[in-house]
Amino acid sequence: MKNRTKLWLLMLISAIISILLFTSLTLVMGKIGDRGYNLKGLNAISQEILDTIAKHQAFLAADISPILDNAHTNHPDIRYEWISAAGSTIYDTFGEEKKYDFQQLADRMLYMPENLWGIDEPITLTFSISLQDQPYYLLMSLSSDAMKQGQIYFFMRTFKVMSTFMLPLIVAFLIPYLLSLWFFFSMNKRINKLNHAIGQLNLQSEITILEDTKKDEISQLTAHYNAMARRIHNQGEQIKQLDTRRKLLLSNLSHDLRTPLTMILGYAETIRAGLYKDEKELQASAKILLQRSRYMDKLLDQLLDVTRQDEGNLALNVAVHNVSEMMRKIAADYLMFLEGQDFTVEVNIPDEDIEARIDASLIERALRNLLDNAIRYGLDGLYLEIGLSKNDDTISMTVIDKGLGIPLQEQEYVFERFYRVDDSRKGEGLGIGLSIVKEIVTLHNGSITLTSVPFEKTAFEIQLPIHQTENNPDSFNR
Template identity: 80%
Template sequence: MKSRTKLWMLMLISAIASILLFIALSVVLANIGDRGYDLNSLNAISQEVLDTIEEQQAFHAADITPLLDNTHSNHPDIRFEWIAEDGSTIYDTLGEKNNYDFRQLADRMLYMPQNLWGVDEPITLTFSISLQDQPYYLLMSLSSDAMKQGQIYFFMRTFKVLSLFMLPLIVAFLVPYLLSLWFFFSMNKRINKLNYAIGQLNLQSEITVLEDTKKDEIGQLTAHYNAMARRLQNQTEQIKQFDKRRKLLLSNLSHDLRTPLTIVLGYAETIRAGLYKNEQELQASAKIMLQRSRYMDKLLDQLLDIARQDEGNIEPNFAVHNLSEMMRKIAVDYLMLLEGQSFTVEVNIPEQDIEAWFDASLLERALRNLLDNAIRYGSEGHYLEIGLSEKDNIIFMTVIDKGRGIPVQDQEHIFERFYRADSSRKGEGLGIGLSIVKEIIAFHDGSIILTSVPFEKTVFEIRLPTNQRKQ
């Protein structure tokens, strides 16, 4: 969820929560701090009593007594007096008998508005009803403490009551701001952590992984940072490994060139000085010089391959070729090469030709690299197999030997540049042959799979789609 959406939702929820909280607090505080009677409730009680009196014609003492007692039991804070026209008390719920004159009644009504606002004098309300033109009076008396402490639509009797009514309003206004402050404080804290981690990120130190499970923009940015930091760490490790292999390459190259060059120089000096015994020895020396020179030429070709890979100059030239015919020619070359070397060579190429879009020179180079490796490192098995087949629009090319194989821990790295399964071997190339094979197969949208069991079977299987697009 985006932060903007989250903020709007938070403000909306805050506003709704504020209103509900205001209503709830108002009701609770009203029930706690605003108990008692107000003028409306007193008027309703008096009207109910007068209606009952009129209905029951309960004007005399015997009739009015149970009625007023019942009402008084429901409202014990109110004193009810039933007064005749001459001021005599017909019935008083307090049990008093009074004969009021005008002055006494006037004194009880004196300063009545002020009494409603908290004066300790009792409050008296007077109501009348007539029977055959003879008036009777109902006096309702109660202390000011029994009245409601505040009536917001009329008045506030004390500052204490005013504060009670203001508290929900203050809380309602503060809640959205407090929630907003909390939200932005939380966001700022997360941003500061991310900023600090980015500031500490470098190639020489361990990365700082941040924990942030939220799905908003900052959470996504944190996830991207963690992924970037891990990639940077992996790339740094790869650079270190690459640099280590580059140094090993230079060391191997120096050794691989020095040894054959020393041999060539030695035989050349022997021929120049005429120290050979006969023509046969001369030819043998020349043959060795030629072999070593070709080996050094191959090393130089591999260096050129490295340069082409780095510059991206290997560009395939696709066309329709007969793959079966190409592999037959390659197989014939290696049959002649291995003749007399106690090698068992099997060629499994179907009679029906297989044609496809591919770069003939690059694919032939990849196959020859695999065959050279099989002969060089699998010679102990004295076995070599070349296979070609097609199934479900996939072309399968296999090179199999039964030599020492490739250890499991090296199989995932064997196609990396400059990697050698046995780094102690000298004079056996620069460790880029299989990386070139993988790159060539990738140009053809294919894949190469290795499976190896020492001295049982080591298989390099190339898989190419038959629907190769024209490049």
């Protein structure tokens, strides 16, 4: 059942229950809390007495006294007086005998019916009956406290008059329900709008941002929806970018593997067929085979790194290591690799041993990635620098080249997976080296910064705390 149908049923049932409760409670409370006489009741009593007098022709004191005494017994709050036309008291249930003149009777009738509203003066009602054209008067007196407290002193003689009375009452009953209905429709409209927006939310479509200026729970829910929609949209964009880069990875990998594989096959066929001129040409061919094979091996290692990143298997195992000695060995390897080339290589590693709690294999891997990038992309600068320094509780490792550099607008993206500054360059890796460096540094609770001025200085600086916490698999095995 829809909420709208439920609301109509609830409104109808509530209205019926309200009317029934109002009517029944009014009657019950009236009987309980509004005891006493009203004008209609007093008129009925007087009429009963006058009918009895007329029936028995009881106008004299001896005849009238039993009738009035009986009425007084039934209604002790009422005083009954039987008065002659001359104003003398024929019988009084209070036992008094008075002779009234016009002034006295007028005073007793003064300010009627205002006395019904609580004034301390007694209330007197006068009724008459005639015997042979001789009038007699029945006076009924009672205090205002004996009257009903909730009397209404008007009578509705036509339906038109009744409608003027009932219409305001009906409006008073309906206003709360109409306001509730308006509130529900307003709330239901906002919920439907939110529900529709959530139903349309997916990774492919444009997100719908809802405006809700009210300060209630639905407004808070709308704000949460807007934040969720933006997150989903951003994640969708990231997934699209990642998918594009994966496709580019496969394309680059196909090209990067095909070129060295073609060279390997060509030189291997030359050696097998003995088509080389001399031993020197044979060694040159063997060297190229070795270089291309190592390059392919490095590409396969990068593919393995991608798998490890996806599976979260990059774990940290720290121990105390001599960082100075490790970097000297790395520098020696690259000095041998660049020997005979026009590269200027500077090694700024202090003579003193600097020790730190690190995962030596991961840090060496990060440094070699940075050095390979500096040689590959900074080739035009013919300069390479590797440095190590210590500052209080941190160590700093730097790799510097003076090559083409990285444009300022590209620097914030170079640590993302599969990102390459120039996608048009083939055969230059898969674009994951710097992302692995960033992850290794992050696992060590460190930081890496990049500064680059083309053909002046492109520097990567890694800063690591000397004292790492103990290895926590829950923290590092992701």
